[in-house]
């Protein structure tokens with residue numbers, strides 16, 4: 266890597282290299298994992314480049330290839346597997362200025378990769394009467410490119426499945442790091458090459474996402490005496506095809522204690538279901554709640570104007586974030602329960618794990634069937650505990666995606682196949698894109714020594 270030459274080749278593209286910015290921007294939410302905290306905490310990039318448009322991104326790619334400088338793309342920095350942490354120094358490519366809506370077509374929107382998801386969604390609703398099918402609970406900070414490259418599902422997954430499901434991401438425009446950097450437009454199944462690839466398969470410039478008709482939403486909280494009653498209701502809501510919804514989060518009473526701004530709606534000792542439902546499905550949801558003996562604790566119009574956090578900021582990864590704010594020693598797993606006998610497995614899991622785990626589930630469609638994704642929270646002791654808890658889940662047929670590794674394949678959320686390797690061989694022959702994240706990829710720049718074996722320690726089935 267010849268950094269001095271790299272800087273020269275950038276011309277007038279803005280560069281940031283003050284130590285405080287480098288330290289802050291070289292990190293993401295890797296600290297959710299005690300293992301990643303130990304392994305990745307000291308790593309930093311050498312500089313940050315801030316492209317202003319597509320042509321700047323091409324210039325950066327050319328400069329990187331000419332000088333063999335690693336590049337790590339960065340959106341909002343909310344990834345929680347250390348995806349955006351540079352393992353081999355080099356340049357962080359900050360996409361914050363590559364933002365804006367390109368076009369809206371029936372069922373589809375194209376926006377630049379650095380566009381903040383919540384602001385895009387607001388613009389779509391206000392000006393076009395449509396909204397995104399899916400977004401992460403970090404929508405107010407995360408970018409579209411970062412979501413597609415690092416995320417997996419979220420708000421909307423109860424209706425539309427996971428990000429990886431065909432049709433949810435309709436197209437990607439990617440700048441390559443080949444000998445002659447170029448732009449590749451990926452459509453249909455081709456998007457899989459660069460989706461959930463942690464930026465190892467090129468710099469995403471724009472994303473085409475599926476949209477749906479915008480509707481007014483209601484935020485509701487339901488209370489139940491135990492796990493099974495709450496999960497039964499969550500699954501019934503998810504399976505009620507006539508009711509339009511985008512969230513049903515099932516949370517242990519002790520997790521709800523951390524939801525400070527909404528604590529008045531979270532009765533002590535009760536399991537909760539946090540739901541976002543369409544205004545016009547509201548009466549149907551109330552009827553379902555009555556059928557399930559739920560106490561309705563909150564029933565209000567969703568309001569995303571600045572002020573109170575939206576209800577989805579207590580769901581998905583945010584449930585863990587609130588727990589971590591209250592107790593730094595906790596961590597989490599990512600599980601996917603079988604769709605066939607979900608309730609039975611929930612009951613068995615609870616008796617197998619006792620009080621060690623505070624359970625939290627998200628109702629989703631996974632491979633076309635309604636089930637729950639678990640994000641259980643517990644006090645971390647050591648790697649043996651992680652291993653034991655993974656095994657306790659897997660013994661019940663629950664699949665675990667490893668949240669404690671920066672290696673794409675070990676994460677296990679998506680199949681990394683020959684096509685993806687072939688794409689990289691062609692478009693990043695020097696392994697400059699976020700080096701060190703794709704296991705088995707050789708030929709990239711030398712990496713600073715890292716305890717890679719630690720990441721491989723935790724063997725999990727994955728969700729593939």
Ligand SMILES: Cc1cc2nc3c(=O)[nH]c(=O)nc-3n(C[C@H](O)[C@H](O)[C@H](O)COP(=O)(O)OP(=O)(O)OC[C@H]3O[C@@H](n4cnc5c(N)ncnc54)[C@H](O)[C@@H]3O)c2cc1C
Pocket residue numbers: 293294337338339340341342343344345348349360378379400401402403406407408409410411412413414415416417418419420462463464465467468469470581582583586699
């Ligand atoms: C509290 C919390 C809640 C979360 N909730 C969810 C959730 O509901 N659903 C979910 O799926 N995830 C969730 N996540 C994970 C994370 O928020 C998502 O993956 C998020 O969308 C990442 O977007 P970002 O812009 O912050 O990406 P970053 O963290 O900046 O980047 C993520 C990855 O994408 C790469 N990348 C970024 N931009 C580009 C680009 N333009 N081209 C190529 N590669 C790029 C980065 O190199 C990195 O590997 C959560 C995380 C936290 C901390």
